[in-house]
Every structure is written in structure tokens, then in C-alpha cells.
Amino acid sequence: MLSILIPVYNYNVFSLVEELAEQCRFIGINFEILCQDDASNSVLNKENERINALQHCSFVSLEKNIGLSSNRNLLASKAQYQNLLFIDGDSIVINPNYIENYLDNIPDFDIVYGGRIHPENIYSEKQKLRWKYGRLIEDKTVSQRNTALYKTLMFNNTLIKKDCFIKIKFDSTLIKYGHEDTLFAYQVSQSHFKVKHIENAIQHGDIDENLIYISKVKNSLENLLILDRKKQIDSDFLKILKAYHLLKRFKLRYTAGLFFTTFNTLILKQLNSKSPSLTLLNIYKLTYLCSIKTN
Known part of the structure; x- marks a missing residue:
């Protein structure tokens, strides 16, 4: 029923996967959680390997870096279910009903976006710029997002039907960071898919230092x-x-x-x-x- 797809790069996602799997099992749905590290060669992948011991969960590390767009496309191609839930690897689930909130909206929409928030405090002043931009610019309520249905659509926390995703996909020529979500959202706006914004945010867990x-x-x-x-x-x-x-x-x-x-x-x-x-x-x-x- 639900394929949860998590692109990873140099981040420990075990706790995230454990929380998601627990919510899925509690609800009693068929699910899979696929995690794919983009050849970061990180020491954190030793911890991520533990994911393979969790039921219906897997972690693989690519041998060659392919970029976020291609990583997402590859994850989608491996998914066995029609409903794809994309979550960035540096996300923190803060809602005990996170999965259930998405399931309630599956029948009526092609794409459902839950939003993202940033923590109230940061560990270092060196993170101030990214944190401030996230809190004041990126973090938007449902009503704010609904005023610009497509322009506020991101794919760090998004449920999408697989057949809709395949019609667009992410642009694999974009290897560097940035604006792959913008292009995808623009293409969604041109495809007239049914989009819904809901209050189901995840928290941004890995805030970059300023430089x-x-x-x-x-x-x-x-x-x-x-x-x-x-x-x-x-x-x-x-x-x-x-x-x-x-x-x-x-x-x-x-x-x-x-x-x-x-x-x-x-x-x-x-x-x-x-x-x-x-x-x-x-x-x-x-x-x-x-x-x-x-x-």
C-alpha cells in the first residue's frame, strides 16, 4: 500500500526509519521503507546497515554518486506500491499520527504535501542563517501554502501516486544541490494533478552552517x-x-x-x-x- 522512500547522504536515518516502521505496523498496513545513500562513504552507514534487520525495511549505499534527483528517481523505480511517500533523510517525525494523516488523504488526491518546520532553537550561532531562513521564509502554515498551491510544494515530505511521479520524474541532469524541487513543482502545475496541502509537518533535523x-x-x-x-x-x-x-x-x-x-x-x-x-x-x-x- 505505501512505499516510503528516503534518499540519504552522510546521515544516520535509523531512528527515523524505526519510528516510521512502528507507525505503519501500529496501523496495520502493507508498507516498505527504502533508504538509499548516494555514495557518501560515510561512517554513519554502519549504523544505517541496522535498518536491514527491520521488517519491510532496507538500506543500500550506491557505489557512485548520482545526485538527489537521480537518487529519488531510482528509489521510485524500486518501489512496489502505488503510493510513494518521499522523506528527506535529515527529517524528524514529530507527529505520532504522521502516517495515518497521509493515509486519510490517499483516495482523493494525486499529491499531498505535509510541510516542514525548523526547531525553535539551534546548537550553534554558525547555523543562524539557514535556521532563520527556514523559520521565517520556508516554514508555512496550511493556509499560507494554499494561497500558492504549486509554488509552496516541496518534496521533502510528500505523498504522490507512482503513476503521476513516473509522468514527470526529477531532472537527472541536475547533479548539484538545488531547485530540483522547484522544477518538479512547476511541472506538476502544468500537469494539473490534484494537489492538497495538509498540516503534517516533519522537522528539519540537519541545519547547515552558514558558509x-x-x-x-x-x-x-x-x-x-x-x-x-x-x-x-x-x-x-x-x-x-x-x-x-x-x-x-x-x-x-x-x-x-x-x-x-x-x-x-x-x-x-x-x-x-x-x-x-x-x-x-x-x-x-x-x-x-x-x-x-x-x-
Whole structure:
């Protein structure tokens, strides 16, 4: 009935799998939990190997890194059930009725998204930027998500029918981190699948330190520019892409790129401080996007 698919990279997912399996067994449904590490060669995989001792659960580690998009596609191809529940490996289940909440919505919708939240506190000030962005920008209530049904759709905690997933899949050419979810959500909007947002959040458990997060942001913007050049996504679907095209239209892209080259070190210092500015982060992202050289 339910295939739970967990892409993993250098993270201990045993407790997550144990909690999910316990909820499935309590309800009494047919299920499988498939975990797949993307060739991280992590020492944590010794702990993850314990998953194979749990009934209806498996853990494998790929020999070659294929990227998050291909990892998700491969997991879906291995799934034996029609209902696919994608959960990122760094998730924490905080709702004792988490699985049951999804099952209640299976009959009526093609895709159901439960949302994500960030913890109230962090362990280190070095995580402040990612945590602040998550709390203030990414964490949205059901009513907020319903005002932008597709633009707020992510795949860190999503139930989707397998036949719908196969029609779209994730773009396997995106190897780097970032915006694979954006493209998938845009393609969903074009496919007119029935989407529902519910209150069934998981918690983001692995919050990147500031400089690691900024590096990932830059990778994601490089991905976004590739999608834009290939015309795979409408610029109106994403605010930063719409702003980028506006700057191009008024011949200000070069000026914005020059601004990044001149001031990125100063902005980076502020973003890595104890009180990072999300406004500066937005400026950093847009001007970096404008600074990327295109062929």
C-alpha cells in the first residue's frame, strides 16, 4: 500500500526509519521503507546497515554518486506500491499520527504535501542563517501554502501516486544541490494533478552552517540558470527568476553582477554573523545570479 522512500547522504536515518516502521505496523498496513545513500562513504552507514534487520525495511549505499534527483528517481523505480511517500533523510517525525494523516488523504488526491518546520532553537550561532531562513521564509502554515498551491510544494515530505511521479520524474541532469524541487513543482502545475496541502509537518533535523548553506545556495542558483536557459521553467513561477529577467530587460544584469563582484566579501561577512540579514541574503542571491557567466 505505501512505499516510503528516503534518499540519504552522510546521515544516520535509523531512528527515523524505526519510528516510521512502528507507525505503519501500529496501523496495520502493507508498507516498505527504502533508504538509499548516494555514495557518501560515510561512517554513519554502519549504523544505517541496522535498518536491514527491520521488517519491510532496507538500506543500500550506491557505489557512485548520482545526485538527489537521480537518487529519488531510482528509489521510485524500486518501489512496489502505488503510493510513494518521499522523506528527506535529515527529517524528524514529530507527529505520532504522521502516517495515518497521509493515509486519510490517499483516495482523493494525486499529491499531498505535509510541510516542514525548523526547531525553535539551534546548537550553534554558525547555523543562524539557514535556521532563520527556514523559520521565517520556508516554514508555512496550511493556509499560507494554499494561497500558492504549486509554488509552496516541496518534496521533502510528500505523498504522490507512482503513476503521476513516473509522468514527470526529477531532472537527472541536475547533479548539484538545488531547485530540483522547484522544477518538479512547476511541472506538476502544468500537469494539473490534484494537489492538497495538509498540516503534517516533519522537522528539519540537519541545519547547515552558514558558509555551507551559502555554498549550496550558489549551486542552486547555477542550477536555476541552467533551467532558465533551457526554458524548462516559466520565470513568473519564481520571484528571483522574475527579478533576474527584469534586470536583463532594463540592461542592468551586468551592473548587478558587478555589484556582487565588488561587495560579495562584505555581504558574506554579514551573512556569517550572529545576526544575518535575510534582505542581504536576497541581494546576495540575485546579484550572484546576475554574475554567473553564460555561454
